[in-house]
Amino acid sequence: MQLRNTSSHYGLVNIVLHWLMAAMIVGLFGLGVYMVDLDYYDRWYNKGPDLHRSLGMIVAVLLVLRLSWRCLNPHPQMTGKAWETYAAHRMAQSLYIVLFAIVISGYLVSTADGRPIVIFNWIEVPAVLSLDLFGDINRLEDKAGLVHKWLSYLLMVLVSGHAMAAVKHQVIDRDNTLGRMLGLKSRR
């Protein structure tokens, strides 16, 4: 399989990015829902959020890589009726926009008081909206937290729609939509 996309197939880079991000994003959602209800004395009380912040920042990097790769590569032809390809485009756009908003709001929760985010005790991501730079935004962490939470639920709704549409195309229309994101050749 080649690295780059063609007008009919996804390349390896796109496929790896897609599934890696899919796994991380669904995992981050689960971890997020789980960690916010942990009791103070739970072993995961600090580890959960540390992992969530670290993985979240890595998703942010992957997101930028993914969009850059998308700009530099041809996009495989979409299949289906006109409204279906229109909806698929809108869905892809929404996923990117919501993802960016979630990543940014999550970053703002953790950096609201000027503290950096440390990815796996390794790379420090500085707080840019720190107190001395933009002035004290009243309870930024609360506002960003609400955005982060509700957009994450919205994202899961979008992801479900996106996944169901892919399965529908694979199983009912048999147009290999899901298969080509798995690197499979069409059987027809």
Next chain:
Amino acid sequence: MKRLLVRCVFILTALSWNTLLHSEEYIIDTEGMHAAIQFKVKHLGYSWLVGRFNNFDGQFTFDEKRPEKNQVTVNIDVRTLDTNHAERDKHLRDARFLDTAKFPKASFISDGYSVINEGKGILTGTFTLRGVSKKVDIEVIHVGAGKDPWGGYRRGFEGYTTLHLSDYNMAKANTLGPEAEKIEVYLSVEGIRK
């Protein structure tokens, strides 16, 4: 003319006596922020976590002759809780603890004052937090009073009290451990006489 002058002096003296007999009214100087509401809670039982409420306002009266008439009212914007850690503050403001979206205000309204000795007393009153009102005693110490350099008159107190997390219906309060159940509160107020 002389009689008028005498009468004027008499009335003025009477007026000033009147003000002396009446209690003095003070506004807590939160504008210049010569006041603070701080709290500390044991962390795991190993150290103190210190925080404060940044926004509040209040007033008090002071009657030297009849101290039992002293009255204090303080309103606190609970949302301005500040423990110098945004994520923890967010967590404490959350519905599991203070639920500040639903209960943004806390208040203390005193209904009695008893003198222990000169400059020291117990202020009794109702403290309302998270929609729950509880009787609270605050140990009060008079710090000082006098003219300020800018033409005003000020008077200051400090106060100590202990609150209990379990009193205020917080869903997750018990998960913080038994040592975190007690909250030590320190108040410092300076009033500017009206």
